[in-house]
Amino acid sequence: MTAFTGQTRQDEAELRSPAAPRPVLKERGQREVFCGLTGIVWLHRKIQDAFFLVVGSRTCAHLIQSAAGVMIFAEPRFATAIIDDRDLAGLADANDELDKVVDRLLSRRPDIRTLFLVGSCPSEVIKLDLSKAAQRLSKTHMPGVRVLNYSGSGIETTFTQGEDACLAALVPELPADDAPSLMVVGALADVVEDQFRRLFDAMGIERVDFLPPRESTKLPGVGPNTRFLLAQPFLAETARCLQERGARRIAAPFPLGVEGVTDWLWAAAQIFGVPRDRFDATVAPGRKRAQLALERHREALSGKSIFFFPDSQLEPPLARFLSRELGMKVIEVGTPFLHREHMAEELALLPEDALVSEGQDVENQLDRCRDAAPDMAVCGLGLANPLEAEGVTTKWSIELVFTPIQGFDQAGDLAELFTRPLDRRARLAV
Amino acid sequence: MQLTVWTYEGPPHVGAMRVATAMKGVHYVLHAPQGDTYADLLFTMIERRKERPPVTYTTFEARDLGGDTAELLKAAAFGAFERFQPDLMLVGASCTAELIQDDPGGVAKTLGLPVPVVPLELPSYQKKENWGAAETFYQLTRALCLSQAPKPGEAFERSERARPRCNLLGPTALGFRHRDDITELTKLLDRIGVDIHVVAPYDATAADIARLPDADFNVVMVPEIAGTAAKWLSRTFGQPATKTTPIGVGATRDFIAEVGELCGIDVSALLAEEASRLPWYSRSVDSTYLTGKRVYIFGDATHAIAAARIAAEEFGFTVVGLGTYSREQARDVRAAAERLGLTALITDDYLDVEAEIEALRPELVLGTQMERHIAKRLGVPCAVISAPVHVQDFPARYSPQMGFEGANVIFDTWVHPLMMGLEEHLLGMFREDFEFADGAAPSHLSHGGAAQAPVVEAAPVVLEAPANEDEAAPGWSSEAQDELKKIPFFVRGKARRNTEKFATERGLGTITLETLYDAKAHFGR
Numbered sequence A: 001m002t003a004f005t006g007q008t009r010q011d012e013a014e015l016r017s018p019a020a021p022r023p024v025l026k027e028r029g030q031r032e033v034f035c036g037l038t039g040i041v042w043l044h045r046k047i048q049d050a051f052f053l054v055v056g057s058r059t060c061a062h063l064i065q066s067a068a069g070v071m072i073f074a075e076p077r078f079a080t081a082i083i084d085d086r087d088l089a090g091l092a093d094a095n096d097e098l099d100k101v102v103d104r105l106l107s108r109r110p111d112i113r114t115l116f117l118v119g120s121c122p123s124e125v126i127k128l129d130l131s132k133a134a135q136r137l138s139k140t141h142m143p144g145v146r147v148l149n150y151s152g153s154g155i156e157t158t159f160t161q162g163e164d165a166c167l168a169a170l171v172p173e174l175p176a177d178d179a180p181s182l183m184v185v186g187a188l189a190d191v192v193e194d195q196f197r198r199l200f201d202a203m204g205i206e207r208v209d210f211l212p213p214r215e216s217t218k219l220p221g222v223g224p225n226t227r228f229l230l231a232q233p234f235l236a237e238t239a240r241c242l243q244e245r246g247a248r249r250i251a252a253p254f255p256l257g258v259e260g261v262t263d264w265l266w267a268a269a270q271i272f273g274v275p276r277d278r279f280d281a282t283v284a285p286g287r288k289r290a291q292l293a294l295e296r297h298r299e300a301l302s303g304k305s306i307f308f309f310p311d312s313q314l315e316p317p318l319a320r321f322l323s324r325e326l327g328m329k330v331i332e333v334g335t336p337f338l339h340r341e342h343m344a345e346e347l348a349l350l351p352e353d354a355l356v357s358e359g360q361d362v363e364n365q366l367d368r369c370r371d372a373a374p375d376m377a378v379c380g381l382g383l384a385n386p387l388e389a390e391g392v393t394t395k396w397s398i399e400l401v402f403t404p405i406q407g408f409d410q411a412g413d414l415a416e417l418f419t420r421p422l423d424r425r426a427r428l429a430v
Numbered sequence B: 001m002q003l004t005v006w007t008y009e010g011p012p013h014v015g016a017m018r019v020a021t022a023m024k025g026v027h028y029v030l031h032a033p034q035g036d037t038y039a040d041l042l043f044t045m046i047e048r049r050k051e052r053p054p055v056t057y058t059t060f061e062a063r064d065l066g067g068d069t070a071e072l073l074k075a076a077a078f079g080a081f082e083r084f085q086p087d088l089m090l091v092g093a094s095c096t097a098e099l100i101q102d103d104p105g106g107v108a109k110t111l112g113l114p115v116p117v118v119p120l121e122l123p124s125y126q127k128k129e130n131w132g133a134a135e136t137f138y139q140l141t142r143a144l145c146l147s148q149a150p151k152p153g154e155a156f157e158r159s160e161r162a163r164p165r166c167n168l169l170g171p172t173a174l175g176f177r178h179r180d181d182i183t184e185l186t187k188l189l190d191r192i193g194v195d196i197h198v199v200a201p202y203d204a205t206a207a208d209i210a211r212l213p214d215a216d217f218n219v220v221m222v223p224e225i226a227g228t229a230a231k232w233l234s235r236t237f238g239q240p241a242t243k244t245t246p247i248g249v250g251a252t253r254d255f256i257a258e259v260g261e262l263c264g265i266d267v268s269a270l271l272a273e274e275a276s277r278l279p280w281y282s283r284s285v286d287s288t289y290l291t292g293k294r295v296y297i298f299g300d301a302t303h304a305i306a307a308a309r310i311a312a313e314e315f316g317f318t319v320v321g322l323g324t325y326s327r328e329q330a331r332d333v334r335a336a337a338e339r340l341g342l343t344a345l346i347t348d349d350y351l352d353v354e355a356e357i358e359a360l361r362p363e364l365v366l367g368t369q370m371e372r373h374i375a376k377r378l379g380v381p382c383a384v385i386s387a388p389v390h391v392q393d394f395p396a397r398y399s400p401q402m403g404f405e406g407a408n409v410i411f412d413t414w415v416h417p418l419m420m421g422l423e424e425h426l427l428g429m430f431r432e433d434f435e436f437a438d439g440a441a442p443s444h445l446s447h448g449g450a451a452q453a454p455v456v457e458a459a460p461v462v463l464e465a466p467a468n469e470d471e472a473a474p475g476w477s478s479e480a481q482d483e484l485k486k487i488p489f490f491v492r493g494k495a496r497r498n499t500e501k502f503a504t505e506r507g508l509g510t511i512t513l514e515t516l517y518d519a520k521a522h523f524g525r
């Protein structure tokens, strides 16, 4: 492919700033990433008594159902209030309409305790004030139902940032609490949550809360003695809001892979004064199981090269895991957004020669990927089959968000997500 | 504002994408935020296309909104042209860009590219996917053919040829079986004695579209998509268009007769052939069990109408409900429903369809991907007859819906979920036989102690969520319980449900043997 100059939003070569001594390629151009509405697909499974009502267009409704794909449930706890011509004619009308939709919805679903009004590009552009609407509707429906709002719009949020916006909307609702506690922030599969809880228990950390909670009515308390660990790398705004409430972030890499999980747990253990030997004794069985599970995958993955297209912001920790624990050669780590502070520990562990890129110009990036001819590309659903057709083995990135991959006992599963596409290629003789 | 759980159609720009993606050498520049790029996966994942759709998105962000977003659109258009070198460009906006009013049409005009640039205005807050595809196809056709239009009063000059020629209009990317229907119709028309001039938009180039007027007539393969363009071609170039969609044996025969008449060809020999196996399979004795099965039909207008006729006339079913999400073609569906003594359900609200199916309790649902889910939840057999569909409805094998082979495919597809049919009779006859007793394992499994495993019985039960958990279900007397066990396992769930519903409605605390048979009489047709 020849060098391409037509695009106006050119790559800006980037500068070494003291905070991030690693060069980062910043790109602006066509992005090929979902918007924040997508987070609803996993958030509605996690918070079992919450409903997500997108206020948007038919496009928004179509996006969520397409992203949810085969994971269609009999009656999902999400829906879209589709704005139409009549609503665009006058805003007062749109608010009345929204009230009607919410009434219909809540009467159908008496089990709902929290309703999130989720803003979209259209609702933002027409300046429909959903925070006002949420206050108004809360007044009507409290105490049965709390109504909150956040934006998952594509003009403001990229994919996993939708979860960030949702959790940030929960923070002001958390009761004030001065007791010392550890808060684990970011949606995790229940099974992973339970594993972590058992580990913290065994270390003697008494109060451990998770945000989001499984039930929206059981919100954890927060205060100046709350220390929080991010379980997910895309929670910039949530962290900021928690800090405003006095909580302090525990800097750590993310809990992926043996090393990531150990360091993540140790960062908390240190803060809570857990002695090293007790910590070691607690994590030893898990570490051993994980190491054993990774053994087999190392054989398959070691020396293979990998190229990440930006998607979930999980890319840097994943690349770190794959390179340090499985011996993969990382060519490019694309991420839609790089939070230099939250990602500092991860960046430090990434191999020197891996190119970190932030933002996207999908055409340029595809050219780089073709040039590099990696053994595997991690990309979104729109790119996967076309890349396979070109001969590049791919792993869909969305699965990395939907699958339990954090923690010692999921390290093997995480590695397997990468070995399976290669294994498949190797088996096929057609 | 409409509460929407699932949507049957995407927004109109997805319709435009279906046209652009179907064609060769066309590129679509879409003014849209990043999330709208999800639409690519419809083509690459659901249809398993090997190439990305030929679409460049501007992916503007909130921080761009203060500035010159129209400039962004222009830059994207230039960039896309340079990279992809298309023969034709489409320029348009998605729902969000429509609100910021950057006037893609105006921008398109100022680009000064050396290829035709067709602006698309697709009102996202009024219209939907099929309309968007129809409008796009019409705008393309108009842009590429208008210059050839004859002067008023004059006729369009067509080139000489041995056999009459037609265009096949309407098949697009992501269409339900469009790929195979093209092949089937091409074969059928060839047998009638008609050549295909252009298929569009599927695999067509801009140059092919410009050749459309040179055909003798148009076959409107997909009325939802080709209707507008076919009407314009008929008005402008005096090109007649077919009115019958050849889905089902009867409709295929009507189509052959219509084409014969249009071209002055004698088709009586072809009509006399029994070219499909459906008529005989339906008449054969084993199909007796199909008689009067209660079916519910919902889909796009064309497929719903076709399915209703096939169900009633070619399977001997009783159609208990008929509906469509195609508001543009609502009139035709209403008429078809009236012929069956029904009132059509015209809605794009999934909840309405769900409620109707629940109320009618059909024995077979013929619908879209959405009805498949409703049916699954209710434990009713279902076959898919219309878009929207999922990846499994793009089969590897040849499986058209149109023409005589299409009728064969339809016979198999609809009968398959009912396959218990013949066995149903046998099981009914032998229900007292030890082989069919509860504990008996299927004959292909090894005999022995494991035969007591409740696996067989568990299956249908899992499918049914209790209708309403907080209502106390009436209790079963042991006698009634024993009788229930004698009912074959695959209908037992339904019997249990119906009886409980019957008892609850009548405020009966206990279900006796009497209640069981009263309920059977009540629900029996």
Ligand code: SF4
Binding pocket: A035, A036, A037, A056, A057, A059, A060, A061, A063, A119, A120, A121, A122, A152, A153, A154, A155, B033, B034, B035, B036, B095, B096
């Ligand atoms: S990008 Fe905006 S308009 Fe598109 S689906 Fe997401 S929120 Fe809706």
